[in-house]
Amino acid sequence: MARPKILIIYTGGTIGMIEDPNTHSLKPFDFTHLIDNVPKIRKLDYEIDNIQFHPPIDSSNMDTERWIEIAANIADNYAEYDGFVVLHGTDTMAYTASALSFMLENLHKPVIITGSQLPIGEVRTDGEENLITALQIAAATDSHGDPMVQEVAILFEDYLWRGNRSTKMSADYFNAFKSNNYPYLAKIGLDIQFYKDRLLRNNAHRPLKVQYNMDRNIMLFSIFPGMTESTLRHALNTPDIKGIVLRTYGAGNAPTYDWFIKAIHEAVERGIVIINVTQCVNGGVNTERYVTGCAMSEAGVISGGDITIEAATTKLMYLFGMGLDSEQVKNYLNCSLSGEVTI
Numbered sequence: 001m002a003r004p005k006i007l008i009i010y011t012g013g014t015i016g017m018i019e020d021p022n023t024h025s026l027k028p029f030d031f032t033h034l035i036d037n038v039p040k041i042r043k044l045d046y047e048i049d050n051i052q053f054h055p056p057i058d059s060s061n062m063d064t065e066r067w068i069e070i071a072a073n074i075a076d077n078y079a080e081y082d083g084f085v086v087l088h089g090t091d092t093m094a095y096t097a098s099a100l101s102f103m104l105e106n107l108h109k110p111v112i113i114t115g116s117q118l119p120i121g122e123v124r125t126d127g128e129e130n131l132i133t134a135l136q137i138a139a140a141t142d143s144h145g146d147p148m149v150q151e152v153a154i155l156f157e158d159y160l161w162r163g164n165r166s167t168k169m170s171a172d173y174f175n176a177f178k179s180n181n182y183p184y185l186a187k188i189g190l191d192i193q194f195y196k197d198r199l200l201r202n203n204a205h206r207p208l209k210v211q212y213n214m215d216r217n218i219m220l221f222s223i224f225p226g227m228t229e230s231t232l233r234h235a236l237n238t239p240d241i242k243g244i245v246l247r248t249y250g251a252g253n254a255p256t257y258d259w260f261i262k263a264i265h266e267a268v269e270r271g272i273v274i275i276n277v278t279q280c281v282n283g284g285v286n287t288e289r290y291v292t293g294c295a296m297s298e299a300g301v302i303s304g305g306d307i308t309i310e311a312a313t314t315k316l317m318y319l320f321g322m323g324l325d326s327e328q329v330k331n332y333l334n335c336s337l338s339g340e341v342t343i
């Protein structure tokens with residue numbers, strides 16, 4: 001049997017950082033330093049190659065161009081490798097995972113994103129274990145010899161999560177990620193226990209298709225008690241804006257003041273697509289439950305159901321990036337494209 005062939009794409013993040021001797025703050029460092037700190041990797045009987053960002057970045061500096069770079073690296077090497085491991089900072093990892101899940105259409109191979117809370121050079125680092133487990137997941141096959149994971153997923157500490165369902169939950173703990181509305185895809189213990197019925201299965205005969213355009217004219221707006229009409233109107237009148245993720249209360253509720261509904265309705269009439277996503281970490285939008293939710297639907301706001309803000313934001317970027325008009329975008333928001341929402 002051929003050895004599994006895995007490509008590591010190192011973008012940066014805490015996992016490969018070192019301390020700046022002057023400021024004592026952590027800054028990204030190169031891949032050789034990272035890999036030298038994981039000698040155990042040689043015990044895996046895999047063929048491992050790598051590509052690294054020049055320079056590696058803190059993921060707070062992640063943007064659409066970098067997503068395109070990661071997607072292109074995967075597409076260019078797709079036929080040659082069995083799986084891909086993306087090393088990434090935790091701060092925007094869930095956005096990248098969501099974006100890639102849309103950009104990489106018909107994905108049939110694993111794209112496992114991981115990083116760590118402590119740099120790999122530190123004694124108590126979580127990076128070594130995360131990297132090794134991510135490589136093992138990227139190499140895992142099912143009883144037919146097909147890739148076990150055929151989607152973009154985040155591996156962190158004890159769990160494998162669907163990428164576009166994940167959110168960073170903790171700045172302190174090793175189990176930093178969670179998908180609040182979808183169960184884990186695998187549990188990491190003595191063995192890696194996969195839950196096959198939760199994993200996405202794409203048609204293996206369809207070739208990988210990559211969407212390289214992500215439209216950045218998207219906004220995230222959180223409502224809050226005491227918000228003024230001028231703040232809201234200012235946001236809704238942002239030049240060139242095409243889509244807004246509106247973060248509402250509870251089950252998708254928002255104020256029913258006349259000025260609020262009128263401003264939202266006018267924006268919808270101008271062709272801006274507004275998707276309703278709850279501020280709650282768990283559960284989703286059900287606008288029929290309260291009058292304050294019904295008003296949102298009547299104003300033309302699309303329900304985001306149980307989608308995360310990361311997935312909603314990147315889905316709008318992806319759909320507008322395809323050149324779709326507002327009505328087409330709204331139709332796609334009501335569908336699950338890669339397991340990001342419960343329909």
Ligand code: ASP
Nearest residue numbers: 013014058059089090091
């Ligand atoms: N600021 C870091 C980053 O996102 C945090 C981390 O990697 O955990 O790049």
